[in-house]
Amino acid sequence: MKRGKKKFILFINTVVFGEILVGLFGGESVMQKKIKGNSDKLLVLIDKILEKNKIKPEDINGIAVVSGPGSFTAVRQGVLAANALGFFLRIPVAGIRLDEFKGDNELIAIIEGRMKKTRVGETVLPFYGGEPNITKPRDTSPPVGGSG
Secondary structure (H helix, E strand, O other): OOOOOOOEEEEEEOOOOOEEEEEEEEOOEEEEEEEEOOHHHHHHHHHHHHHHOOOOHHHEEEEEEEEEOOOHHHHHHHHHHHHHHHHHHOOOEEEEEHHHOOOHHHHHHHHHHHHHHOOOOOOOOOOOOOOOOOOOOOOOOOOOOOOO
């Protein structure tokens, strides 16, 4: 697959439950879109930011995803989406932990460094930061017997 002239890196951050941040880094330009909502809206948000900036998927040369720590479901969905897009677009996917950067300048420097070392086909693993807090589901079945 041939890449476009301008190179963009797609940035995905879903580690905060109920919040999605998607960014595009290309040369000097940084475009970001943040929405409130669950990470199930991630792919729609990616599509919107690409369309708004007139960028085609083949113009993306890499994906950087915050791999944790954070909400179990949110981290898992962000990492899964990044790995799947990387696989289908045949581009490298680099994971970055939330505690590795403090601001946009540090983030961009880390992303650029990781992209140089990351190969196509490598998989990012989620980092949850602790054991999952899984509770027993509530019993919602109707009572057995009863009057009626």
